[in-house]
Amino acid sequence: MSLPADNRPRVVITGLGAVSPLGSLLKDLWEGVLQGKSGIRRITQFDPSEMPCQIAGEIPDFDSEQYIDRKEARRIPRCSQIALASAIQAVFRCRSAGYYA
Numbered sequence: 001m002s003l004p005a006d007n008r009p010r011v012v013i014t015g016l017g018a019v020s021p022l023g024s025l026l027k028d029l030w031e032g033v034l035q036g037k038s039g040i041r042r043i044t045q046f047d048p049s050e051m052p053c054q055i056a057g058e059i060p061d062f063d064s065e066q067y068i069d070r071k072e073a074r075r076i077p078r079c080s081q082i083a084l085a086s087a088i089q090a091v092f093r094c095r096s097a098g099y100y101a
Contacts, residue, residue, distance in 0.1 A: 015096075017089025019082045021057035026089065 018025070021039020022032030032039065039057045048054040064073040064081040067088050073081060 015090035015092065015094030017086040017091075017093065019059055019062055019085050019089075021059055024059065024062050024085070026093070 016026050018029040020029045020032075021041075022029045022037055040055050041058070042048075043051075043054055043056050043058060044060065045058055048056075059082065062082060062085070064076075064078075064085065067085045068076070068081065076084070
């Protein structure tokens with residue numbers, strides 16, 4: 001394996017993952033897009049009554065424990081949990097397609 005000039009191996013992403021307001025799986029996101037659905041709805045994860053905007057793209061069905069254990073999840077911000085879940089989905093799909101050993 002040859003390395004680029006900076007001596008760092010190159011990384012190629014060969015899988016996809018998605019956690020979005022339309023669903024916590026790539027399949028759900030794609031189906032929602034094809035149906036013209038919007039993931040924007042009234043905020044439910046906290047009381048938005050004092051906020052000027054009361055709608056957002058929440059991810060209602062996201063369960064971090066499908067990807068990391070509960071104790072670890074408490075130490076990781078929700079946005080990082082979502083990013084990690086998407087990355088884990090991508091690696092899983094990549095392995096399923098035979099691109100990753």
